[in-house]
Amino acid sequence: MRRQRAIVRAFEQAGALAADRACSAEELGVRVDFAWQQLASLAVLRSPASGRWFLDRANWQRLCRRRCVLAAAVVVGLLLMLLFAYSMSWR
Secondary structure, eight states: OHHHHHHHHHHHHHTOOSGGGOBOHHHHTOOOOHHHHHHHHTTSEEEEETTEEEEOHHHHHHHHHHHHHHHHHHHHHHHHHHHHHHHHHTO
């Protein structure tokens, strides 16, 4: 996720936030790696032309919210399991 945030930051700094401002990875100074491929498969990075990409900020924000909700659900689930285990120890 840290690598994905760095890629998103590069797009934001370059102003590549719409199809008419799309840039190549070389112009942004980032490498196309697994983090890039994940963002592209999630439609956070979009390609209007061959080799040129822009950041879909709305999809990035949706992805961040989804990750926060998932993390909160995991924490709540763990807390419920701990509470259940603690309550069973009293019996």
